[in-house]
Amino acid sequence: MTNILFEDAKPVIKKIKEQGFEAYFVGGSVRDYLMDKDIHDIDITTSARPDEIEEMFSKTIPIGKEHGTINVLFHNKSYEITTFRTEGEYINHRKPNDVIFVRDLYEDVKRRDFTINAIAMDESYNIIDYFNGKDDIDAHNIKTVGNAVERFEEDALRIIRGLRFQSQLAFTLDNETFDGMLQQIQNIEYLSIERIIVEFKKLITGKNVAVSFKNLLTLNAFAYIPFFSHYDMRHIIIKEPLPFNLFIALIQSKLSNVNAQLAQLKISNNDKKEIQTFTQLLTVLQTINTKQELKLTIYDYGLQHNLTILSYSQTFKQNDIALPSPLIYNEQLLRQIAQEMPIKNxxxxxxxxxxxxxxxxxxxxxxxxxxxxxxxxxxxxxxxxxxxxxxxxxxxxxxxx
CATH class of the missing domain: 1.10.246.80 (Serum Albumin; Chain A, Domain 1)
Structure with missing residues (x-):
């Protein structure tokens, strides 16, 4: 198991504990460590209050102090440290109206979404697992902490997150958890599209996306999400992970009679530009029959965009979007044409x-x-x-x- 980031952060936890407070690694980093996956960042949770953390460390940034999070700069590295907390009543199924700092780890982890994310670990790699998250990891099971309906009513984004974890980890959704999703799915309409898109970009590229996408359809989730609600997503077939921008272009190409606006997704201008490029390219490719015609297409849309579409040719075929014959639309010929192009722009x-x-x-x-x-x-x-x-x-x- 990779533990370099934990080893680097040990002095931070030890310093907090020397002041008489508790401190643990928590959340996704612990889950990924137990799964022997690469760890890209770690989160630390502690009984120390934000003011107390600021007093302990000389270099801090109050990035979310009102919610208990302080960014600590220690030995040229950055660590997010969050105080144990419970949350007040949730507003519009999105966020709590109040955060209450507590001194008890159990009170902190019991507010988390899924058991696999509610595991804490001390600096000696001892696991504190109040909700049997380790067992669920071993069983490849996604299960809410406590009552599923309550968890999803509190924050409906947890529904999308659960499907995202299912897609990324290739885990199975616990039956009660999926039933809770069914009962609360309509509440995702209260979420900001920005929060949904962050999760969805990870979901659509997950190795198990075929199952998660089918569950999205079963839940009728798209009916409650801006942009997607204009389309009958039952006509879209997704059986392999693909880039989000290409996924949107696929929808626009297959269901071209619908005029939904990309602005509803509130994505970056670069994303919108790439989606438009993919959509236009897919339209042009359906008219290409010769190598000569292909030359101008590569010139206009670029080699990389063509290679991207080519690599997902099976998905386009499943969605009845025609690409040129493999005799001319293949990687070797695409690269050859691009290499021999007399001008690039x-x-x-x-x-x-x-x-x-x-x-x-x-x-x-x-x-x-x-x-x-x-x-x-x-x-x-x-x-x-x-x-x-x-x-x-x-x-x-x-x-x-």
């Missing part, structure tokens, strides 16, 4: 709009964009050499204003 053309204006003695206008596009196509198709004198000769015969 318009900036590499040996001519500019100003050159055209001067040569043709015309005023600037929309014709320039059209002319440059026609020159691009001729160069990519191999019908024109990317050399200014040759281009100007070609322009004289082929560009109409």
């Amino acid at each position: 318009r900036q590499e053309l040996d001519i500019t709009g100003k050159d055209l204006i001067d040569y043709l003695e015309q005023r600037s206008g929309p014709w320039i964009k059209d002319a440059l596009r026609n020159i691009e196509i001729a160069v990519i198709d191999g019908n024109l050499t990317n050399y200014k004198p040759k281009i100007l000769e070609w322009v004289k015969e082929h560009v109409k204003i």
Whole structure:
């Protein structure tokens, strides 16, 4: 088992304990350690209050002090340390209206979502497991801490998180936990789309996504999520993990008669741009029949986007989205075409709009964009050499204003 991060953090826990407080590793890092998985970050929970943590360590950042979390900088590393706490009544199935700091570890872990995330571990690797989370890990079982209906009523995001863990870990959902999801699924409509998307991006790339996606459909979860609620997601087939942006493009391509707005997902502009590129590319690819036609497609949309779509060709086939024949749409040929491309972008053309204006003695206008596009196509198709004198000769015969 990998324990480097725990070893590095031992002095932090020891320093807290020297002041008379309890401190433990908790949550996902402990779960992943017990599963012999790579650990990327650790969380520490303690009986010390935020003010007491700030007094102990010289370099701290109060990133979530009102909720009990202090970021401690220790030996050039950063650690999130959170005080044992319980939570007041939840508002709109999203967040508690109050946080109460306590001194008891049990009170802290019993508020957590799933037993596999409610395991604590001390600096000597002794496990404190009040809710048999280790047994559930061994049994590959996802089960809520306490009553499932209550846990999901408190925070409906736990439903999506449970399905995300099922997808990532290839665990089975406990029957009572799944029944609780069914009873509370409508409450995900109260969640912010941003919180849902964070979980969904992990879910859709999980190795067990086929099962989790089927459960999303069984729960009718998409009906309560912006953007997705416009689509009949029963028509979408997902049997392998795939990137989130490609998943959205697949939906838009297969159910193209629906005009849902990407803005509803509140994702980054870069994500929206990539989704639009994938969607347009999928449309173009359904018209490609020759290597010659493929050249311009690779030029316009890039090698990497084409390779990404190619690597998920089985998913597109299952969703009745046609790709070009494997005789021309294969990795070897895609890379060969990209390698032999005479230009990579318009900036590499040996001519500019100003050159055209001067040569043709015309005023600037929309014709320039059209002319440059026609020159691009001729160069990519191999019908024109990317050399200014040759281009100007070609322009004289082929560009109409």
